[in-house]
Amino acid sequence: MKRIFLLTAFVLLSVTAKAQYADGEPLFLERRGGNLYTVTDVALDKISARNILTEDAYEQYCTGKDLFNAGIIISATGGGLFAIGTAAMIAGMTVPGNGSCTPPGLPVFFAGFCSVMAGGALAVISIPVYCVGISKLNKAMRGIRKPGGLAFAPEISIGPQPCGIGFGIRF
DSSP: OHHHHHHHHHHHHHHHHHTTBOOOOOOOOEEETTEEEOTTSOBOOHHHHHHHBOHHHHHHHHHHHHHHHHHHHHHHHHHHHHHHHHHHHHHHHHSOOOSSSSOTTHHHHHHHHHHHHHHHHHHHHHHHHHHHHHHHHHHHHTOBOOTTSBSSOOEEEEEEETTEEEEEEEO
């Protein structure tokens, strides 16, 4: 009876020890736009990125994704202001004069000019934000957890345990 118990315990411990390791093929990521994609063309979301990437790489991924999206939004806003300002400047120049010293379309022209300047400034500001976002996403691509390593670190504790007081191992 002892032998059967010991054999069963040995087999169970062997299976449990194997469960500590994360199996799988080496994983490669690819960046397309503001997303990271796996080999099987699946885009990473924040939950799967947390499981695949190391802690530092996950932080880089979150920051890079946010900066990439902010760069796109800022540049789109700047482009829209630039287009509206250009249209307002053209409209201000084409208003026919009534013979006075101040052309009637001058306020519209200046409003358009201010809009063009603001849109251009936003477009210029968006370039470094966008580039830093891409750089952080590229750094995050390199921070993949290696397969075959420990899925999580084992813990050893002495003292109060969930089932009483003593020596505890969590793996």
